[in-house]
Amino acid sequence: MALVSFIDFGNEPAYTVEELRRIYSGDQSNWPAPHLDPEAREGFRDIGKLGKMEYPADNPYSKEKELLGKTLFFDPRLSLSGQIACATCHDPELSWGDGRRVSYGHDRQTGKRNAMTIINTGYYHTFFWDGRSPSLEDQAQFPVQDKVEMAQSLKAMVKNIKAIKGYKPKFKEAFGSDEVTLEKIQKAIATFERSIVSNSSRFDSFVSGNPKAMTDMEIKGLHLFRTKARCINCHNTPLFSDNKFHNDGQALYGSKMEDFGRYHLTGKQEDIGAFKTPSLRETALTGPWMHNGNFPSLKDVIEFYNLGNPSPIQRHVTVDETKRPIPSPLLRKLNLTLEERQQLEAFLGAISTRTQRMAPPELPQ
Numbered sequence: 001m002a003l004v005s006f007i008d009f010g011n012e013p014a015y016t017v018e019e020l021r022r023i024y025s026g027d028q029s030n031w032p033a034p035h036l037d038p039e040a041r042e043g044f045r046d047i048g049k050l051g052k053m054e055y056p057a058d059n060p061y062s063k064e065k066e067l068l069g070k071t072l073f074f075d076p077r078l079s080l081s082g083q084i085a086c087a088t089c090h091d092p093e094l095s096w097g098d099g100r101r102v103s104y105g106h107d108r109q110t111g112k113r114n115a116m117t118i119i120n121t122g123y124y125h126t127f128f129w130d131g132r133s134p135s136l137e138d139q140a141q142f143p144v145q146d147k148v149e150m151a152q153s154l155k156a157m158v159k160n161i162k163a164i165k166g167y168k169p170k171f172k173e174a175f176g177s178d179e180v181t182l183e184k185i186q187k188a189i190a191t192f193e194r195s196i197v198s199n200s201s202r203f204d205s206f207v208s209g210n211p212k213a214m215t216d217m218e219i220k221g222l223h224l225f226r227t228k229a230r231c232i233n234c235h236n237t238p239l240f241s242d243n244k245f246h247n248d249g250q251a252l253y254g255s256k257m258e259d260f261g262r263y264h265l266t267g268k269q270e271d272i273g274a275f276k277t278p279s280l281r282e283t284a285l286t287g288p289w290m291h292n293g294n295f296p297s298l299k300d301v302i303e304f305y306n307l308g309n310p311s312p313i314q315r316h317v318t319v320d321e322t323k324r325p326i327p328s329p330l331l332r333k334l335n336l337t338l339e340e341r342q343q344l345e346a347f348l349g350a351i352s353t354r355t356q357r358m359a360p361p362e363l364p365q
């Protein structure tokens with residue numbers, strides 16, 4: 001445990017809540033230093049207000065493209081059954097997730113993973129829990145073909161959309177010609193997804209200079225988040241995600257739900273059980289939590305981190321040492337009191353906003 005003695009945060013001044021309120025709602029350069037381990041410093045950016053969404057040069061924003069993408073996103077005719085749309089599992093009324101541990105897809109089959117919200121998804125560098133897709137354009141083809149999701153071939157999907165006359169003018173408005181192609185479908189859906197971003201949260205208002213925007217509990221939670229509770233080591237940047245992969249002790253090695261995550265792409269032992277750090281914006285509304293949806297409440301998530309890394313390995317399997325998941329050394333016992341755990345949970349509420357309703361588009365015939 002050399003690390004622990006190397007970084008000693010024991011002499012931190014104890015702030016009153018009035019001091020914390022003044023400091024955190026003021027100039028960010030005066031914030032207390034975050035408790036970061038050396039391995040978390042590379043590429044570190046502190047939490048704060050989200051910047052403007054960036055659109056790739058080969059798929060710039062247009063209102064028409066966003067609208068076409070929205071229509072496709074809500075259209076169940078992208079699926080083999082004609083019953084399952086992207087919005088079935090990414091439902092705006094459920095904060096763009098589906099509120100389930102794992103999703104129901106084609107023929108009511110279930111996969112192994114929890115449907116991620118698509119709010120703020122345009123800010124990530126890679127997509128899916130294991131980061132197997134490099135762009136939103138690329139990502140959009142996976143759920144269509146996935147046997148337990150929409151179960152449709154890309155060719156048949158494009159053919160079906162082509163056959164719907166009402167789509168032609170929409171493709172023309174968005175792309176200048178009414179030809180329907182897979183690439184245009186991907187680009188339109190990605191453009192729509194980039195338009196789904198959080199409203200300004202109470203945290204955003206607070207750090208922009210409104211000291212009344214957060215309660216005492218939430219402010220104490222914010223400070224804990226950046227210091228004693230160590231969340232900032234991974235949930236950093238204005239997205240509250242470092243865009244990296246960590247083993248959070250959730251590989252469930254040897255169980256039916258075993259999922260090695262990023263390892264399936266890289267084959268490296270250090271990636272066994274590593275998943276993308278999810279953004280915590282809107283997290284109060286996107287349960288159940290973790291890649292497997294195994295945590296039914298935020299209290300459970302916080303308690304899990306507080307215990308430091310139990311990482312259970314099923315007893316009935318013989319452990320193959322080369323396949324043993326190695327939980328992140330950034331996780332350790334936190335010794336948070338009940339009050340501190342409640343403050344942390346309150347802070348997660350301050351980075352969540354109210355569910356936005358979105359009227360589904362009219363589907364072309």
Ligand code: HEC
Pocket residue numbers: 073078084085086087088089090103104105106111113114115116117118121124126127128129130136139140141143144148149150189193
């Ligand atoms: C049957 C449910 C289901 C359907 C239908 C579905 N998704 Fe998903 N979506 C998921 C699940 C589950 C994940 C996480 C899968 C994983 O990580 O392996 C996911 C992940 C994603 C992500 C990654 C988000 C991130 O932050 O990395 C995006 C983007 C996305 N889906 C968009 C779409 C689009 C676009 C469609 C329609 C073409 C769609 N989904 C259809 C369940 C679904």
Ligand code: HEC
Pocket residue numbers: 225229230231232233234235245246247248250251275276277278279280283286288289290291292298301302305306328330331344
């Ligand atoms: C070692 C890096 C790391 C640290 C430290 C960390 N997290 Fe996480 N967090 C992750 C990863 C990775 C996941 C996804 C793990 C999985 O699903 O297997 C995650 C998942 C979560 C989730 C579930 C989000 C969702 O959409 O399902 C919440 C909530 C969360 N963390 C809150 C916290 C809080 C609060 C702290 C501080 C007490 C914290 N995290 C500390 C990396 C970290």
